[in-house]
Amino acid sequence: MKIYLLLLAAALPLAAHHELRAEFDEHKPVTLRGTVTRFEWNNPHAFLYLDVAKANWAVEWASPLELRKAGWTRDTLKVGDSVSVEGWLARDGSKLAAGRTIVLASGKRLSEPPEVEQAPARAQTKPTPRWPDGRPRLGAAPGETGYWANPSGAGRVETAAGNIRMDANGLLVNLADAGKVAPFQPWAKGLYEYRQRMLLKDDPMLACLPPAGPRMFQASHGVQFLEQPERKRIFVMSGGGNRNWRLIYLDGRALPQSEDVTPTYWGYSSGRWAGDTLVVESDAFNERFWFSNGGLPHTESLRLTEKFSRPDSNTLRYEVTVNDPGTYTRPWTSSWALRWVADQDIQEYFCQDDSKDEPHTVGPGR
Secondary structure (H helix, E strand, O other): OOOOOOOOOOOOOOOOOHHHHEEEEEEEEEEEEEEEEEEEEEOOOOOOEEOOOOOOEEEEEOOOOHHHHOOOOOOOOOOEEEEEEEEEEEOOOOOOOOEEEEEEOOEEEEEEOOOOOOOOOOOOOOOOOOOOOOOEEEOOOOOOOEEOOOOOOOOOHHHHHHHOEEEEOOOOOOOOHHHOOOOOOOHHHHHHHHHHOOOOOOOOOHHOOOOOHHHHHHOOOOEEEEEEEEHHHHEEEOOOOOOOOEEEEOOOOOOOHHHHHOOOOOOOOEEEEEOOEEEEEEEEEEHHHHOOOOOOOOOOOOOEEEEEEEEEEOOOOOOEEOOOOEEEEOOEEEEEEEEEEEOOOOOOOOOOOOOOOOOOOOOOOO
């Protein structure tokens, strides 16, 4: 049985776990026709193993959560099935491919989820739901369910920078635009460009570290607000990171002083209402995560000022001002919106540290 190389016109996938182009080369398409020897329906990625001309191949797919949305189930593939898979070859030359489409023996064709997750049909827009004291509800109203997802735009850039093209993971279409993304210190611009040139292969989310800071509101699978006004606090729950959550205090407390605190992924947050806008100050972050997709760097001097507002039932406006004098020449602001996904509970994505990926995530040039 032969392996046929085909020129595939495939969009970049939405990768909750990592940027696939660091591991696979979209310029090296491949078609594999063989027999299923194993199908692993596991997080963070499903894996299909094939016997192709007496050679063993592995094919990586999206997570089960994402595949279900594209019509897959745990029982879609069985040992002994004859299939044809189209995908991209691994950059390291191993017998590994990123699956894009598969044709079953029955002729049924299944694909990876699209690059940009299909937004659900917009629910009827209603006035902003409010608490008895008149403040906007950031979560679901009584008797309702829902969560926030589908952020507008792909990457985080300074608002004044204009339209800078990026893929869904924050990878620049044109690396020459790097200097427009944010007011970098020279070292930070160099690090950002390096991460971009390496196709984001060092993204801490590959090791299942949290999507903290503003990235929480970019990550796949959405966020949910659990408001406790009687306790003067809000929990923000992430659907995209192993049940990660952050806590925003609303009791007027000051942020802890540097000598009193150990930096963490989520930092410490204190908020207040200014009219219909929740204003949150956060600091005491560690440096072990990327606070935005695309690899924007930061130091432990990072301080964030976030503003949340809900102008109607279906829209959450998010604005963040980044103040990190160790990384940027001045404070800068970015903003985007999220959409309300009505009548659904947030779907949790579990990222399990997976040695199958990391050895093959080499970036370009190998």
